[in-house]
Amino acid sequence: MNIIVVGLSHKTATVEIREKVAFSPNQIEKPLCELLRLEGIVEGVIVSTCNRVEIYATTRDIAGGIARIKRFMADYHHLPFEALESHLYSYHAEAAIRHVFRVASSLDSMVIGEPQILGQIKTSYGYAAEFKSSGIILNRFLHKAFSVAKRVRTETKIASSAVSVAFAAVELAKKILGDLSDKTVMLIGAGEMCELAAKHFLNSGAKGVMVTNRTFERAERLAEEFGGEAVRFESFLEHLHRADIVLSSTGAPHCIIGPKDAEEVTRLRRSKPIFFIDIAVPRDIDPKVDDVENVYLFTVDHLQEIVQANLAQRNLEAEKAEQIIDQEIGQFHKWLSTLEVTPTIVALRNRFDEIRRAELDRTISGWKDLPPDAEKRLDSLTMALMNKLLHVPTAVLKKAGQGGRVDLYIDALKQLFELEALQQENEELELEE
Amino acid sequence: MTHTFFFLTVVLYGGATAAYLACLVLTSPRLTLWAGRVLTVGFIAHLLSTIHLASRMKYFPLTNMQESLSFFSLAIVGGFIYFERKYKVATLGSFVIPAALIMLIASSSLHSEARQLPPILQSNWFWFHALLAFVSYACFAIAAGVAVMYLIQRYFLKKKHFGALFQKLPSLETMDEINYRCLAIGFPLLTFAIISGSIWSEQASGSYWVWDHKQTWSLIIWLIYAALLHGRLTIGWRGKKAAILSILGFIVVLVTFLGMKHSITW
Numbered sequence: 158m159n160i161i162v163v164g165l166s167h168k169t170a171t172v173e174i175r176e177k178v179a180f181s182p183n184q185i186e187k188p189l190c191e192l193l194r195l196e197g198i199v200e201g202v203i204v205s206t207c208n209r210v211e212i213y214a215t216t217r218d219i220a221g222g223i224a225r226i227k228r229f230m231a232d233y234h235h236l237p238f239e240a241l242e243s244h245l246y247s248y249h250a251e252a253a254i255r256h257v258f259r260v261a262s263s264l265d266s267m268v269i270g271e272p273q274i275l276g277q278i279k280t281s282y283g284y285a286a287e288f289k290s291s292g293i294i295l296n297r298f299l300h301k302a303f304s305v306a307k308r309v310r311t312e313t314k315i316a317s318s319a320v321s322v323a324f325a326a327v328e329l330a331k332k333i334l335g336d337l338s339d340k341t342v343m344l345i346g347a348g349e350m351c352e353l354a355a356k357h358f359l360n361s362g363a364k365g366v367m368v369t370n371r372t373f374e375r376a377e378r379l380a381e382e383f384g385g386e387a388v389r390f391e392s393f394l395e396h397l398h399r400a401d402i403v404l405s406s407t408g409a410p411h412c413i414i415g416p417k418d419a420e421e422v423t424r425l426r427r428s429k430p431i432f433f434i435d436i437a438v439p440r441d442i443d444p445k446v447d448d449v450e451n452v453y454l455f456t457v458d459h460l461q462e463i464v465q466a467n468l469a470q471r472n473l474e475a476e477k478a479e480q481i482i483d484q485e486i487g488q489f490h491k492w493l494s495t496l497e498v499t500p501t502i503v504a505l506r507n508r509f510d511e512i513r514r515a516e517l518d519r520t521i522s523g524w525k526d527l528p529p530d531a532e533k534r535l536d537s538l539t540m541a542l543m544n545k546l547l548h549v550p551t552a553v554l555k556k557a558g559q560g561g562r563v564d565l566y567i568d569a570l571k572q573l574f575e576l577e578a579l580q581q582e583n584e585e586l587e588l589e590e
Numbered sequence: 591m592t593h594t595f596f597f598l599t600v601v602l603y604g605g606a607t608a609a610y611l612a613c614l615v616l617t618s619p620r621l622t623l624w625a626g627r628v629l630t631v632g633f634i635a636h637l638l639s640t641i642h643l644a645s646r647m648k649y650f651p652l653t654n655m656q657e658s659l660s661f662f663s664l665a666i667v668g669g670f671i672y673f674e675r676k677y678k679v680a681t682l683g684s685f686v687i688p689a690a691l692i693m694l695i696a697s698s699s700l701h702s703e704a705r706q707l708p709p710i711l712q713s714n715w716f717w718f719h720a721l722l723a724f725v726s727y728a729c730f731a732i733a734a735g736v737a738v739m740y741l742i743q744r745y746f747l748k749k750k751h752f753g754a755l756f757q758k759l760p761s762l763e764t765m766d767e768i769n770y771r772c773l774a775i776g777f778p779l780l781t782f783a784i785i786s787g788s789i790w791s792e793q794a795s796g797s798y799w800v801w802d803h804k805q806t807w808s809l810i811i812w813l814i815y816a817a818l819l820h821g822r823l824t825i826g827w828r829g830k831k832a833a834i835l836s837i838l839g840f841i842v843v844l845v846t847f848l849g850m851k852h853s854i855t856w
Contacts, residue, residue: 314617333747335763427826430762447748451829459750466752
């Protein structure tokens with residue numbers, strides 16, 4: 158059995174194409190069923206996010222399976238096959254395993270290390286498990302992918318650093334203030350970045366928000382949105398000492414907070430550190446404020462610098478992650494190749510045993526004056542003969558299972574001894590029972 | 591037996607020191623974990639070695655420079671293990687554990703032989719005094735270590751320098767908090783150490799306070815830390831000021847401890 162992957166991602170297709178082939182998660186049952194009805198496809202999982210659409214499947218016929226899934230993706234969305242085909246990639250065997258491990262570990266993401274993709278694959282797998290489109294191999298495969306992703310996450314620092322300005326501000330605040338759960342944020346002015354940063358701070362546990370704006374109504378509206386408190390712009394300096402984190406982005410033509418204000422604030426705060434972020438251009442906060450003890454002032458450029466450094470760091474960490482994936486591929490591939498060894502050995506033995514019993518019965522039933530213990534002796538003779546004959550092939554097969562070329566052996570055995578038919582008979586018998 | 595444990599301790603502290611120093615350069619949670627484990631085993635060996643020595647000598651081993659250094663080191667490691675567990679600050683190990691190792695090696699290089707204790711040291715007040723004093727010194731040592739880290743991290747933040755070490759060092763507030771905890775534990779212990787010391791002095795020389803080097807310097811140390819703690823609690827001496835003062839305080843502790851052979855018997 159082989160694992161195959163067919164799909165497209167932000168690397169091979171523009172968003173216009175990606176959105177056309179996306180599968181809507183609340184109607185995933187239909188495509189999953191259609192997928193399993195394709196000839197030769199045994200199991201299937203559909204992963205569909207805004208950056209990638211991929212189908213993981215197992216099949217005996219690699220080339221045929223890949224071709225049929227490609228065709229399926231075009232047909233299902235009523236797209237011309239020729240237009241779609243150039244955007245699709247496909248992998249099988251080890252490359253397929255590597256691809257899925259990399260995707261789950263967020264090495265193939267637009268922003269390397271972003272954490273959403275793992276959750277998205279887990280959800281997709283959840284649907285496949287719910288509608289029973291994934292079976293023994295994909296179950297194990299995806300669980301392995303999840304554990305690899307977890308290993309990558311814990312053993313490398315791929316996801317540990319902020320790669321957005323707003324998040325970098327939160328990380329920086331934690332480096333100064335420690336735990337944010339009893340900290341208050343003050344928003345001076347409005348602006349997309351400021352509001353985004355404020356949201357990040359609240360998500361990271363900050364206790365409350367104060368909002369001030371030249372237009373008090375605007376401040377009130379924003380305060381309501383964040384569940385915070387509106388402060389009049391004329392008197393915001395009087396409230397400044399209650400804030401631990403100050404985000405400023407007004408359109409003021411000159412500085413609104415100077416070193417004197419900062420000194421007064423630290424005095425009132427009895428030197429508890431305070432963290433200023435100046436997002437405004439021209440600047441809202443006098444750079445000299447940073448010289449005041451226990452005051453830490455950062456501008457957007459500083460945050461940008463951190464983001465750049467973190468991105469570079471992530472690329473370095475990605476190399477470590479690739480090494481982890483290399484190790485894990487070996488282990489999983491081994492499991493996959495030995496997966497079919499045991500059933501084949503059992504089928505082979507059953508085939509031999511069937512012949513042995515048939516011949517034994519015929520011999521005994523036609524035999525007059527049978528000596529008393531002859532039946533028992535004949536039984537053990539034929540048994541020993543069968544075991545001897547099967548000993549070497551069994552050992553070779555087991556060994557091949559660890560080497561990787563086991564498919565060849567299994568296929569040859571199945572054809573030589575017509576094991577497939579036997580297995581099917583057995584399965585049917587089991588079903589009847 | 592004591593020697594075996596002692597040797598084992600030196601080896602384990604050495605390993606832990608190497609691992610903690612490597613942690614400053616490398617980023618590996620596994621390395622940090624093992625540094626902590628090796629150190630904990632080292633601490634247990636050190637403790638057993640100290641207990642064994644005490645039971646063999648029939649006194650608590652704090653009677654000369656060798657024994658004191660070893661106990662000082664033991665107390666620092668114990669204190670570090672406590673704070674590491676509580677605040678998850680493995681980086682502190684890179685700053686404190688090397689000092690503990692140096693003290694231990696210095697201790698092992700000093701000569702010591704079994705001897706009859708002078709009667710002056712055979713006082714319960716002496717043991718009480720010495721034990722409290724060294725535990726408080728260990729607190730001050732950790733406070734100084736964390737203060738150095740604080741100043742480094744503050745420098746990075748002011749200079750907007752966000753390198754690997756910046757990422758590894760804990761937050762300013764965490765370090766400030768550890769610094770405060772150390773002082774809040776160390777200072778009362780020092781106070782009791784000085785009180786028990788003067789009671790012992792009364793027993794030994796008939797006077798509670800003799801203004802010898804040791805008592806004078808102890809008083810200076812006590813005043814430094816009293817000022818620091820007071821400033822902290824009343825007028826918000828935090829951060830840089832507190833860090834610098836706790837480093838200065840510890841330098842005075844070290845000079846007092848190393849620079850003076852006890853005027854009485856050492």
